Amino acid sequence: xxxxxxxxxxxxxxxxxxxxxxxxxxxxxxxxxxxxxxxxxxxxxxxxxxxxxxxxxxxxxxxxxxxxxxxxxxxxxxxxxxxxxxxxxxxxxxxxxxxxxxxxxxxxxxxxxxxxxxxxxxxxxxxxxxxxxxxxxxxxxxxxxxxxxxxxxxxxxxxxxxxxxxxxxxxxxxxxxxxxxxxxxxxxxxxxxxxxxxxxxxxxxxxxxxxxxxxxxxxxxxxxxxxxxxxxxxxxxxxxxxxxxxxxxxxxxxxxxxxxxxxxxxxxxxxxxxxxxxxxxxxxxxxxxxxxxxxxxxxxxxxxxxxxxxxxxxxxxxxxxxxxxxxxxxxxxxxxxxxxxxxxxxxxxxxxxxxxxxxxxxxxxxxxxxxxxxxxxxxxxxxxxxxxxxxxxxxxxxxxxxxxxxxxxxxxxxxxxxxxxxxxxxxxxxxxxxxxxxxxxxxxxxxxxxxxxxxxxxxxxxxx
Numbered sequence: 001x002x003x004x005x006x007x008x009x010x011x012x013x014x015x016x017x018x019x020x021x022x023x024x025x026x027x028x029x030x031x032x033x034x035x036x037x038x039x040x041x042x043x044x045x046x047x048x049x050x051x052x053x054x055x056x057x058x059x060x061x062x063x064x065x066x067x068x069x070x071x072x073x074x075x076x077x078x079x080x081x082x083x084x085x086x087x088x089x090x091x092x093x094x095x096x097x098x099x100x101x102x103x104x105x106x107x108x109x110x111x112x113x114x115x116x117x118x119x120x121x122x123x124x125x126x127x128x129x130x131x132x133x134x135x136x137x138x139x140x141x142x143x144x145x146x147x148x149x150x151x152x153x154x155x156x157x158x159x160x161x162x163x164x165x166x167x168x169x170x171x172x173x174x175x176x177x178x179x180x181x182x183x184x185x186x187x188x189x190x191x192x193x194x195x196x197x198x199x200x201x202x203x204x205x206x207x208x209x210x211x212x213x214x215x216x217x218x219x220x221x222x223x224x225x226x227x228x229x230x231x232x233x234x235x236x237x238x239x240x241x242x243x244x245x246x247x248x249x250x251x252x253x254x255x256x257x258x259x260x261x262x263x264x265x266x267x268x269x270x271x272x273x274x275x276x277x278x279x280x281x282x283x284x285x286x287x288x289x290x291x292x293x294x295x296x297x298x299x300x301x302x303x304x305x306x307x308x309x310x311x312x313x314x315x316x317x318x319x320x321x322x323x324x325x326x327x328x329x330x331x332x333x334x335x336x337x338x339x340x341x342x343x344x345x346x347x348x349x350x351x352x353x354x355x356x357x358x359x360x361x362x363x364x365x366x367x368x369x370x371x372x373x374x375x376x377x378x379x380x381x382x383x384x385x386x387x388x389x390x391x392x393x394x395x396x397x398x399x400x401x402x403x404x405x406x407x408x409x410x411x412x413x414x415x416x417x418x419x420x421x422x423x424x425x426x427x428x429x430x431x432x433x434x435x436x437x438x439x440x441x442x443x444x445x446x447x448x449x450x451x452x453x454x455x456x457x458x459x460x461x462x463x464x
Contacts, residue, residue, distance in 0.1 A: 005055040005191070005198045005205070008042075008109045010137065011119040012130065013062030016149040019176040019403035020119055021045055021059040024184055026277050028402045030059060042105045047205070049212050054205035055188075058114060060106035066132035069103045073139055084141035087111055107140070115191055115198070116144035120164070122157040122173065123150055134167040143194040145170035145187070169194060177404050181213050216398070220272050221455035224390045227268035228450060229442045231386055232377045232435040234260050240362065240370040253374040254358040261376065262287070265386065269393055276397050285389070285410035357382060377436030387428070387454070391417045394458050420457075427453055 007024075009017045022030035025045040042060045046053045069090065077086035088111040094100040095108070110116060116137050120130065137144055146168040148160050157173055164171045170190045174183050185206050192202035236256050238249055273281050359378040363371045376382055392412055400408065420428070431450050435442055 005201055006114040007117050008058045008060055008114040009117050010060050010106050015119050015121045016176045017119050018059050021057045022403040023176055023179050023401045025057050026402050032403060042109055049208050054208060058109045061102040063133045064102040066136060070132045070136055083139040087140045110140045110142050116142050118146045119149055120160055121151045122148040122160055123153040123155055125156050126159045126163045138167055144168055145190055148173045149176045177401050179401055180399055185209060216275050217459055219275055220394050221451050221458060223268050223271045224454045225447060225451040227264050228383055228386055229435055229447055230264045231261055232383055233438050233442055235373055235375050237371050237373040240372045249372055250360060257358055257374050272394055273397055278397060282407045284407050383432040388417050391457055
């Protein structure tokens, strides 16, 4: 019995075996293709966290001649007690035979002590041709479970459950391309119940993987909080000569500010993708400059959990807005009645019309010189839009299976981040207002407060 759990992922060709390996190993280098036959040899992939290997997975070729293999086995075993040895003999005696290349490759690790994870496609009907495969696996005597991978549809999942239940003690439905962390941990827990020798090791693997998920979420909150703080505390300055074209200088500084904001957001994106071991991920989203025209539109705010009135209230937490005490609006519009709603909402709209991405200050320098400084710290809308975009990105990346190889599409309309609670909006508004007033690096206490708020927002809800 191996001290380190080893799982052989087996089944028919093109049923998602390699995808399951990539998912369970957090490994984006596992070869995956739409056509069958991509996996021709048995390749091992360790699941390693912080230098510790928790278990290994073997990606195997699909069964090709299961009925012939079963016929061979039946000729070489007279009783159930002889069946595991017959499987080992088959591998030894036929490993050079091209006819049984696939079967020998997939049965070799099982004969070496691997547990079995049998993968089927819940979108195709069950057929008797699968019974030879399952019978061979049962002959091996190794602990096993089955995974129903519904590739595109769940049409035949129920029939598969009935059939698989006759051969496997544990049957799980797992959409391999969308499997979350909890589903992966559930498979490990289930296997721990099937094999007492591996139970302590797999219990530790579940604990380590859960701890790693929590660590990644904490680090992601730090990255996002740092990006927001950078965006609100960026200060770019240039000397303003007496004969300078001030309008041209303002435009240049504003362009530099936009570029700095883009870099801050891009750096955060890349850090979070590396954090979740997605390297070289192709990403598609609206660039910040294209969103800018909509930064002050209620449709854009709604995508990121806000609306005109509540966001107006948040702006008011930093001071009076157009002479109004708009921080009362944080709780929503329920405080208004009758004609008062239209009057105050109109004032809020006028107030937002004056909101600008770039805020300029002119400072006097020694010897009569002047300096022009630009920042985005006073923008009431920008930090909430940046936060919403970061929340969406983190949610999609943290839940993304390593079997998914397509472009990551950050579509806020298709995947809205959810409305912020009144208390969350109020707290963030106060933090953003404080950051916007700074002329130097943010104090650690303020960053910690922002990180805590972000951490609460990006933590996924516990499964019921």
